[in-house]
Amino acid sequence: MSKGRFGIHGGQYIPETLMNAIIELEQAYEKYKKDEEFCEELNDLLNNYAGRPSLLYYAEKMTKDLGGAKIYLKREDLNHTGSHKINNVLGQVLLAKKMGKTRVIAETGAGQHGVATATAAALLGMECEIFMGKEDTERQALNVFRMELLGARVHAVTSGTQTLKDAVNETMREWTKRVEDTHYVLGSVMGPHPFPTIVRDFQSIIGREVKEQLLMIEGRLPDAVLACVGGGSNAMGIFHEFINHKEVRLIGCEAAGDGVDTDKTAATMATGTIGIFHGMKSYFCQDEYGQIAPVYSISAGLDYPGIGPEHAYLNDCGRAEYVPVTDREAIEGFEYLSRMEGIIPAVESAHAVAYAKKLAPDMGKDQIMVINLSGRGDKDVAQIARYRGVQINE
Amino acid sequence: MNRIERAFSQGKAFIPFITAGDPSLEVTQQLVLQMAEAGADLIELGIPFSDPIAEGPIIQDADARALSGGVTTDQIFDMVARIRKSCDTAIAFMTYINPVYTYGTERFLKRCSEIEVDALIIPDLPFEESEELKPYCNEYGVKLISMIAPTSKERIAMIVKEAEGFLYCVSSMGVTGVRNEINNDAEEMVRLVKEIKDIPCAIGFGISTPLQAAEMAKFSDGVIVGSAIVKIVEQYGNECTPYVKEYVRKMKEAVVS
Numbered sequence: 100m101s102k103g104r105f106g107i108h109g110g111q112y113i114p115e116t117l118m119n120a121i122i123e124l125e126q127a128y129e130k131y132k133k134d135e136e137f138c139e140e141l142n143d144l145l146n147n148y149a150g151r152p153s154l155l156y157y158a159e160k161m162t163k164d165l166g167g168a169k170i171y172l173k174r175e176d177l178n179h180t181g182s183h184k185i186n187n188v189l190g191q192v193l194l195a196k197k198m199g200k201t202r203v204i205a206e207t208g209a210g211q212h213g214v215a216t217a218t219a220a221a222l223l224g225m226e227c228e229i230f231m232g233k234e235d236t237e238r239q240a241l242n243v244f245r246m247e248l249l250g251a252r253v254h255a256v257t258s259g260t261q262t263l264k265d266a267v268n269e270t271m272r273e274w275t276k277r278v279e280d281t282h283y284v285l286g287s288v289m290g291p292h293p294f295p296t297i298v299r300d301f302q303s304i305i306g307r308e309v310k311e312q313l314l315m316i317e318g319r320l321p322d323a324v325l326a327c328v329g330g331g332s333n334a335m336g337i338f339h340e341f342i343n344h345k346e347v348r349l350i351g352c353e354a355a356g357d358g359v360d361t362d363k364t365a366a367t368m369a370t371g372t373i374g375i376f377h378g379m380k381s382y383f384c385q386d387e388y389g390q391i392a393p394v395y396s397i398s399a400g401l402d403y404p405g406i407g408p409e410h411a412y413l414n415d416c417g418r419a420e421y422v423p424v425t426d427r428e429a430i431e432g433f434e435y436l437s438r439m440e441g442i443i444p445a446v447e448s449a450h451a452v453a454y455a456k457k458l459a460p461d462m463g464k465d466q467i468m469v470i471n472l473s474g475r476g477d478k479d480v481a482q483i484a485r486y487r488g489v490q491i492n493e
Numbered sequence: 494m495n496r497i498e499r500a501f502s503q504g505k506a507f508i509p510f511i512t513a514g515d516p517s518l519e520v521t522q523q524l525v526l527q528m529a530e531a532g533a534d535l536i537e538l539g540i541p542f543s544d545p546i547a548e549g550p551i552i553q554d555a556d557a558r559a560l561s562g563g564v565t566t567d568q569i570f571d572m573v574a575r576i577r578k579s580c581d582t583a584i585a586f587m588t589y590i591n592p593v594y595t596y597g598t599e600r601f602l603k604r605c606s607e608i609e610v611d612a613l614i615i616p617d618l619p620f621e622e623s624e625e626l627k628p629y630c631n632e633y634g635v636k637l638i639s640m641i642a643p644t645s646k647e648r649i650a651m652i653v654k655e656a657e658g659f660l661y662c663v664s665s666m667g668v669t670g671v672r673n674e675i676n677n678d679a680e681e682m683v684r685l686v687k688e689i690k691d692i693p694c695a696i697g698f699g700i701s702t703p704l705q706a707a708e709m710a711k712f713s714d715g716v717i718v719g720s721a722i723v724k725i726v727e728q729y730g731n732e733c734t735p736y737v738k739e740y741v742r743k744m745k746e747a748v749v750s
Contacts, residue, residue, distance in 0.1 A: 101621045112590055112617045112625075114547050115652075116642040116666060258553055259544060271546045276667035278644060375590045375625075376544065378617075388566050389595030390543040 103292020106415055108408035111291040113378045116275045124282070125293040127198045132300065137197065144189045148222065149179045151186075151304065155312035155469070161439050161459075168322065168462035170455060172442070172472045173309050173337060182445065182474030183305060183333045184215035188284060190301035192219040195282035202226040202277075205284040206270040208235055208263035208329070209400035209447065210242025211474055212286030217251035219284075227251040230269045232262040235399045238482055260393045263329075263403045267377055287330025288407035291378030295335075295407050302336025309469055310340050317467060323348040323458065326471035327450040328421065329365070329401035331410045333473035342418060350458070351410060352450040354396035355423035365394035367406040368414055368421035376404075381411040397426040397486065400447040400474075428453040433476060433483060445474030446483065496583035496611045497535065497636060497658045501693040504749035506534035506715030507706070508695055509722050509741055510587060512555035513538050514564030516730050518572045524726070527738040529582040532745030535659075537614065537717065540569055540588035547589075547616035549670030551720040555727065566596055574608040585612035585638065590625065599629050606633035612658050614638045620652050641686070642666075643678045649685050659693040660686055662713065664700070670720050672699030680712045703747035710748040718744060 102125075103109045111121060131137040145151040154174040162170045175183035195203055203225050207213030213229040220227035229246050233255040236243050246253050259265035267290075274283045285294045288302070306324075313321060324341055326334035328351035341347040357363040359370055364384075371382040374389055384392040384404040396402045413419035424432075429446060432453030437443045444452055451470050459468055476483075484491045500506050509528050513521045525536055541556035541564060548556070573584060586605065593601045593615065605613070613635055618625060623637060630637040636658030641649055643666055653660065664679045665672065683694045696709045697717030706716045725740060726733045 101624070111619065111621050113619060114616050114642070115619050115640045115648075116644050116663060118619050118621070118648065119644045119646065258550070259557075264544065268544050268546050272549075272668045275547070278666070372595070375594045375617075377546075380594075383591075385591070385595060387595070389589075389592040390560060391591070 103296060105409045105412035108379065108381045108411040109292055109295060110380050111378060112375050112380070113291045114275055117278060120274070120278045121291055121293070123198070127194060128293055128297055131194055131197055137193070141190055141193055144193065145186065145304065149185045149189060150177060152308045153177050155309060155316070158440050161436070164439060165456060165459040167459040167464065168466040168468040169464070170459060171313065171467065171469045173305060173469055175305060175333065175471060175473045176444065176448070176475035180215045180218050181477065182211040182215065183302060183336060184212045184286060185218070186304055186336065187286070187298050187301040187332060188212070188215040188219045191282070191284045191297065192216070192223050192225060195284070196223050196225065198282065200280055200282040202281045203284050204228045204230065204270055204273050204281055205286060206263065206266035207231045207286065208266065208402060209398065209478065210235070210239040210246065211400060213246050213251070213253070214242055214249070216284050217246040217249035220251065221249045228273070229253045230256050230266045230273065232256050232260070232266045234261040235263065239399055239478060242478055263399065264391065287332040288335045288409060289330040289377060289379060289405060295379065295409055298332050299335045299339055299409060302332050303339040305333065305336040305471065306338060306340030309337060313467070313469070319467070320344055320347055321469045322462065322466040323350060323468045325350045325352060325451045325455055325468065327352045327401060327447045327473060328406060328410060329354065329403045329447065330405070331407040333471050335407060335409055337471040338413070338419060349413065349419040350454065351419055351421040352424045352454045353421055354398055354401035354450060355425045356395040356397070358425050359423045363395040365396040365402050365404065366423040367404065369423045379408045381408045382406050397429065397482070398446045398450070400445070401450065422454055424450040424453045430483060430486060432456060433479070442472070443476035443480070444472055445476050446479040448473045449476070496581065500534040500583045501659060501714050503534060505710040506693070506695060507532060507741065507745040507748050508535045508537055508715055508717040509533050510537035510539060510717060510719030511722055511726060512541050512552060512559050513569045513572065514541060514559030514562055515555040515723070515726055516558060517562060518564060518568055520731055520734065522572050522576055523734045524737055525576050526580055527734050528741045529580050531738045531741040533582060533741050534715065535583040535585060537585050537587045537719070538573070540566055540586055540592055542589040542592055545589060547668055549668040549720060551671070551723050552669050555723045566592055570604050570608055573610060577609050583611045585614050586610055587614040590615050590618045593626065598626060602629040602633040602635055605635045610635060612636040612638050614661060616640065620648065620655070641682060643682070649682070650689055653686050653689045653692065656690070656692055659695050659715070661717070662694050662696045664696050664698045669698055671701040671724070675699045675705060675709070679709065683713050703743050706744050707747045707750060716748050
């Protein structure tokens, strides 16, 4: 079996042209993750630039309203650039710089990863190009402008379904064209090894902080940890620290779109089968001939037909649970948290909020739930307004 | 002598690529037969994939056209079975790992062997992952074609030692497509390969004109052309066969001259 496996999942299924780049990346990562200077620099950026540690906020009103478990929100939405994406991006761009790369490229769905990459590139003086499905450039127009403002060039991808998976395809193609001076800043715990491991490691600060913060506040670990899952980086980030604490339930909330019994869904675990795509073996939404299915979710960040290989493994061995959440439920979660706590969550994170609403009342008042609030919802306000039939000018 | 050995025993080989089902399987079948008649030594048949990450826009569009026409892997197998009744030219399937894996790797290779497909080319299956297919390829007598790229460098020795059939030398960085200039690293790549093993080297990616093909043939054993042919198919649609045939004839002439 090749490198980077999580059970049967993972691996390195990429064109030969990229193999040396991937090997070089793995070697550089192995070296720098133990390098004191690198770790100090990264910590400095995380603390003094991105605003870490992020708050662990006790959602008292929500807790009382739902009448069950005590609910905490991990406020990744308060990070610089508005989501957890910055954790991974600062790590990868700094690593790329150490490797002597001068240019970074990245895919983006909702635009959060693109904005974070453009931000880190601006800060660390790297050239930056972002690939974004044309459909996503339209539903997240503000983020396109934001990336350009930060000095990045944004390419609207017109191939395939014009969403996140096509943005990944195009970024991979771009990388095979120009690999010598370029690092591909993959935005999730997916793709060929070593990306799922690197991204998880850079995101795992979320779970480490939660553990420390909760031990401080409550003197104990949570009973359940919830996060939304597309590729799965914020979920792996908060899950990782708790994997060996078997008593902590880990719940990934997938985007079910119109529902798992319709073909307008992006719930990979619920509707997918094992395949090999985007460099990894994992679960994918696909047909019997292995053609990747067009997927759908209101959330551009979860609108992806696959899931990271470590999630596939956690699912197979039963360590984590994956549940589908529809557009309608997510929007209710979006509006609920806004009114209840005065926090507008990203529509992605709202999937986790929505499932928390279902789960919390069934848990005891002595139990604790942590929801990873992976991003803020400013970017989604216009789209939610459209969904509700309200015409507003952005 | 097997079909692949024969393909490289008639002067320098010309290897055309087309996407199966573009514009229809009927036309694909005609194209294969006519290309063989025009001198194609080995024919690369693309099984279309929804997300062909190693392809440029021309072949991406061909895959999309074929799939929107409803073509399936099973239909392509059946078409090749029909072709085999009258055509003994070597045939390689070019596709991605997911259509093979999801079909069932063993079931896929068994079917390849039944319809006498000689080789498989899978651009997203590097050396490190070749075990995914190798055992089944060996069992069913289908060659898994190895690829080397300009970035392969010190990996060449390891890849070539295990290579069989022929070696697919990727001439330049990036994805498939028509290029005006082709990197001259290819000659050095072939030289490195031959130091290790005497295996036929075919050069692909970017080649479209007889002049380019002749240049590449000087130092290699064959030339692979995809996008330039797919472009003709796109341009003439159902009427493309005579145009493709004429192109293949000229290209074969160029590589053997």
